[in-house]
Amino acid sequence: MTTVIPAPVSRVDGPGTFTLTSSATVGGDTVTAGYAAEVLGLAVSGDPTIDLALAASPAPGGYSLEITSGGIRAEADTAAGLFLAVQSLRQLLPADQATGVTSAELPITRIDDHPRFHYRGAMLDVARHFFPVDAVKKYIDDIALLKLNHLHLHLTDDQGWRIHIDSWPELTRAGATTEIGGRGGGFYSKDDYREIVLYAASRFITIVPEIDLPGHTNAASVAYPELSDVPVEPYEGIEVGFSSLAIRSETTYRFVDDVIREIAGLTPGPYLHLGGDESLSTTDDDFLYFIQRATAIAARYGKTLIGWHEMGRSTALPAGTIGQYWSFTTPQEGAAEHTLSFVRQGGQIIMSPADVAYLDIKYDDATELGLVWANGPTSVADSYDWDPAAIIPGIGDEQLLGVEAPLWSETTATIGDVEYLAFPRIASIAEIAWSPAGKRDAVEFRQRLDRFVQLLDALGIHHGGVA
Numbered sequence: 001m002t003t004v005i006p007a008p009v010s011r012v013d014g015p016g017t018f019t020l021t022s023s024a025t026v027g028g029d030t031v032t033a034g035y036a037a038e039v040l041g042l043a044v045s046g047d048p049t050i051d052l053a054l055a056a057s058p059a060p061g062g063y064s065l066e067i068t069s070g071g072i073r074a075e076a077d078t079a080a081g082l083f084l085a086v087q088s089l090r091q092l093l094p095a096d097q098a099t100g101v102t103s104a105e106l107p108i109t110r111i112d113d114h115p116r117f118h119y120r121g122a123m124l125d126v127a128r129h130f131f132p133v134d135a136v137k138k139y140i141d142d143i144a145l146l147k148l149n150h151l152h153l154h155l156t157d158d159q160g161w162r163i164h165i166d167s168w169p170e171l172t173r174a175g176a177t178t179e180i181g182g183r184g185g186g187f188y189s190k191d192d193y194r195e196i197v198l199y200a201a202s203r204f205i206t207i208v209p210e211i212d213l214p215g216h217t218n219a220a221s222v223a224y225p226e227l228s229d230v231p232v233e234p235y236e237g238i239e240v241g242f243s244s245l246a247i248r249s250e251t252t253y254r255f256v257d258d259v260i261r262e263i264a265g266l267t268p269g270p271y272l273h274l275g276g277d278e279s280l281s282t283t284d285d286d287f288l289y290f291i292q293r294a295t296a297i298a299a300r301y302g303k304t305l306i307g308w309h310e311m312g313r314s315t316a317l318p319a320g321t322i323g324q325y326w327s328f329t330t331p332q333e334g335a336a337e338h339t340l341s342f343v344r345q346g347g348q349i350i351m352s353p354a355d356v357a358y359l360d361i362k363y364d365d366a367t368e369l370g371l372v373w374a375n376g377p378t379s380v381a382d383s384y385d386w387d388p389a390a391i392i393p394g395i396g397d398e399q400l401l402g403v404e405a406p407l408w409s410e411t412t413a414t415i416g417d418v419e420y421l422a423f424p425r426i427a428s429i430a431e432i433a434w435s436p437a438g439k440r441d442a443v444e445f446r447q448r449l450d451r452f453v454q455l456l457d458a459l460g461i462h463h464g465g466v467a
């Protein structure tokens with residue numbers, strides 16, 4: 001039995017199978033047909049076996065996929081929807097056929113599907129360890145398989161500044177040479193970043209850049225000491241909460257304006273993440289002063305802002321600012337209140353509860369990579385056993401923009417390490433973000449995962465196993 005993760009809204013199987021062979025062709029919408037032909041190892045034709053058809057779609061963001069004895073037809077009202085249908089088709093293939101079809105038995109079936117949430121994300125921390133462009137592209141392909149549609153890049157932190165800013169060139173000349181492990185760091189040129197954005201767009205994934213302010217800024221202050229009230233040293237450790245921008249200095253706001261303007265100019269997507277977490281070296285008054293000024297500056301550049309939930313301490317956010325919740329499934333002190341503050345100010349919430357959705361935590365005490373924090377270790381079963389609408393009273397489906405699985409890179413030096421911690425727990429998060437809550441079943445999910453990891457093996461995606 002071949003299966004799909006995340007579980008579709010509706011799947012009705014008929015009797016029998018359809019055999020897809022290497023002489024099959026793909027056609028219809030040219031963009032997605034080209035992609036499907038490439039991943040399946042098939043040719044494109046005008047009279048296709050696999051027809052990817054733009055047509056009226058019954059549900060926003062959705063698609064249908066029908067496999068009959070005569071062929072395969074997907075319908076959606078956008079190319080993005082057809083791309084999602086192709087991901088379901090890839091998962092319906094036997095694992096050994098997923099990278100090149102020779103002869104594959106497919107079930108006769110009809111899938112009608114659409115997402116529960118618009119925002120289905122992963123976050124990659126490229127600051128604590130730097131990941132080159134090709135590595136990020138690999139992760140983009142990996143997460144596309146699960147119908148995730150946003151990749152949040154945590155571009156700056158104490159350990160390194162990873163994106164070139166023309167007006168503050170020392171950020172990458174002096175602020176990018178450090179990382180955990182002392183391997184020399186790295187950064188994205190503006191062309192590198194554009195290449196990532198374009199590649200992500202080819203997978204219908206929106207890049208969400210994060211410039212984390214006003215804490216997590218040691219690397220910025222190494223590059224420009226005037227950005228800090230206290231002397232700083234390059235940092236390659238794993239502590240948090242020790243750095244802050246100089247809150248009462250006008251230089252800081254010139255820096256914020258320049259950086260945000262340049263990042264907004266590079267970013268076609270609607271979102272810009274300004275961090276705001278763990279500013280433990282900034283006084284309460286200074287934090288509120290900074291958030292009000294920095295978010296007002298950022299709002300001028302036409303993006304919808306996102307902040308970690310601590311940003312909700314401010315009641316002066318630009319209307320519609322999105323909050324990203326990273327406390328636990330049982331909220332810790334203040335977290336629920338700070339998160340509700342975004343809703344009161346007209347924004348929605350992205351749920352990333354650290355005890356179940358953070359991918360940097362060990363699976364169990366024996367896991368070689370990862371850290372143990374946020375109530376960890378976090379098993380695959382733990383990552384599946386929660387619902388984003390059941391964490392904070394007053395925050396249900398309507399208040400939720402979506403769900404994101406962050407990965408902090410303290411222990412991950414390569415994208416293979418990232419994959420090992422992310423997969424398969426990121427499949428749990430993708431299903432929570434996509435599938436109707438009533439469709440979710442932990443026992444049945446575990447069975448689908450057995451098959452899914454065979455597909456990961458076939459596709460060369462590292463994983464930590466299903467236990």
Ligand code: ACM
Nearest residue numbers: 277278308326354
């Ligand atoms: C966070 O984990 N500091 C957002």
